Amino acid sequence: MEGLDPGEDPAAWYSDRHGVAPGYSALLDALTRTPAERRAILHSLFEPTEEERDQGLKLPTAAHRAVAELVAAGFVKVVITTNFDRLMETALNDAGVVPTVISTADGVRGAAPLVHQRCVVLKVHGDYLDDRIMNTDAELASYDPAMSAYLDRVFDEFGLVVCGWSGEWDPALRAAVERCPSRRYATYWTGMGEPNQTVANLMQLRDARFIRIPGADEFMSDLRDKVISLEELASPGPLSVGAAVASVKRFVAEPRYRIRLDDLLGDEVKRAQNRHADGMRLDSDEVTTSTIRQRFHGYDASMEALAAMLFNAARWADPPHHDIVRRTIASLVPPDRAGGYDRWIEMQRYPAILAFYAACAGAMSSGKFALLKQLCDMKVRANGRSAVALPDLSAAYFNDNTARQLYDQALYTPLSRHLSRTLRPLVASADTVPERAFDRLEVMLALLNLERTEDPAKKAYLLLGMFSWRHEDPAYTEIFDEAGAAGDDWPPLRDGLFRGSAQRFERVRDGFLINLGAASHRR
Known part of the structure; x- marks a missing residue:
């Protein structure tokens, strides 16, 4: 309008010439004199052309x-x-x-x-x-x-x-x-x-x-998925999540409440499984990205209370209660393979995986490494076969193609991402940096699984988590530094992990780095 050349940076030119940053209101005032003129300018900003429609522009998000x-x-x-x-x-x-x-x-x-x-x-x-x-x-x-x-x-x-x-x-x-x-x-x-x-x-x-x-x-997409899933699986229980957690904390405080803790967790398992049986049939629903997402969020909603209960039980429980935590998780593993769509049969394991990670996160949050190892070594019967919780209930053993349906793009370690997000409120209650705490948990699970190999330095399957692609200050360097500084006095070694030996841990650590490097090279 002024007949001047604003150069390559019109915003900077406007600021220099008028002494203020270009504002939406001021520009419209300068460009138009009447509401009709203003509407004419805005019309072209909102109405998509055919080309823009083909590109998905100016359409609902x-x-x-x-x-x-x-x-x-x-x-x-x-x-x-x-x-x-x-x-x-x-x-x-x-x-x-x-x-x-x-x-x-x-x-x-x-x-x-x-x-x-x-x-x-x-x-x-x-x-x-x-x-x-x-x-x-x-x-x-x-x-x-x-x-x-x-x-x-x-x-x-x-x-x-x-x-x-x-x-x-x-x-x-x-x-x-x-x-x-x-x-x-x-x-x-x-x-x-x-x-x-x-x-x-x-x-x-x-x-x-x-x-x-x-x-x-x-x-908004996450809110929609969770609200609709909660509605579909709504089945009021006797306790809110907060009340259930408070009961867990009260029952783990004294061994005499052991039976009451067992009943409390067992009742919640039954409620969750009833919801799954009603809303997660293996022979229903067409398998699509949308139905897979709905099923994940449905499981998350139905497991919210139980995950919180297991996190706190593992965090605060003393050894007399540890077997109750293990039995609760094992009871969620589908023991026999049933008929139905393969994708839904596979997803039956997800509630047990979520429960396993919740309990492991609780144990890690309070330094209960002996319980962490017990959870990892726990025997389960899964789909008609005997298995060990680690690696069978690890995120790395879950089908990536299924977990990737949670996101609009192909991502590494998709189930780890989802578990981290789902458990974040629980982990945040015990750690000020929940993402870091979850990475540390996944590193420890990978180390414990590798420790079962007689020679960890040889080629072995490394349970990859989000730590495998976080290259800036990864969580495993923090753990390795702590172990190196403490030697045999490192708490996991005192609790019997890695055979209680700093030398054995060093071999596992070296094998971890070798196998991590090989996995990164394959990507």
């Missing part, structure tokens, strides 16, 4: 589609958005939901009561096809009283999941949150980094919980 599926399942009733586009409406229509879209004060006045609506999409800044869109600082300073009153009702009558809003550029929306008089329902605020001060203030007002997420697509 995984986050849009996950929210739409939650709406279709009845878990979400109101979607508030500051966006002008129609991606949310498109995703809802694709999911079989026809929403009531409110984008103006007139729309608010003519809307039916919320109680009679299946889904409302509230577009507080308007729709890009309507000249009344609001996107300049002056326009966003306040809303029409009808829109403000509608927001007040939504914020008062519903819980909130906030995703993708910084709270910085929407003073009218921010004011609506601040006006909310009650905290009757929970608020969860998500973000990829630490919340800014504005968000922190709003969270304090709403008594909100902050959740760090990798991105909207991942978070």
